[in-house]
Amino acid sequence: MSKQTRKIYCCGCNADVTARLTTGAEVYSHRKDLHTLPFWKCDTCRNFVGCHHKTKHRTNPLGCIPTPEIKAARQEIHKLIDPIWKSGRVGRSELYGMIAHVMGVERYHTAEIKSIEQAREVYRVARDIGASL
Ligand SMILES: [Zn+2]
Numbered sequence: 591m592s593k594q595t596r597k598i599y600c601c602g603c604n605a606d607v608t609a610r611l612t613t614g615a616e617v618y619s620h621r622k623d624l625h626t627l628p629f630w631k632c633d634t635c636r637n638f639v640g641c642h643h644k645t646k647h648r649t650n651p652l653g654c655i656p657t658p659e660i661k662a663a664r665q666e667i668h669k670l671i672d673p674i675w676k677s678g679r680v681g682r683s684e685l686y687g688m689i690a691h692v693m694g695v696e697r698y699h700t701a702e703i704k705s706i707e708q709a710r711e712v713y714r715v716a717r718d719i720g721a722s723l
Contacts, residue, residue, distance in 0.1 A: 596630060596651070597609070598639065598651055599654035599704065600632040602635030609651075610631050611629075611649060612628075612631050613627060616629075617629050630651050635657075637657055637658070639651045639701075654702060664701070667716065670713060670717060670720065671700075674719070674720045674723065686698050686699070689719065
């Protein structure tokens, strides 16, 4: 078992935790296609996050460690915002910039959403932007 660890914010623990590098064979045992992919797991609450595995830094985490509830909320946000930028009415980075501006943050990234409240706010903001385009 891997001993590599890394400090990552964990939404389940509401804290920076020492996450452990593992693979899909552990966290997605029923998904053989994911078995070789890297994941960071919080051994306290057992939640985990995937990595930018297609890049040269293949174990860089996608963001903080989400709970299943936050993961589902992020997927809802993607279902809302992906069609907006894919429509070509606005570029992806432009749309993300608009969301960041309304949220009052420097940069917005869905993988950095840390709570359900934050996810709801992003959803509301993105819906309003989508309606205004
Ligand atoms: Zn945790």
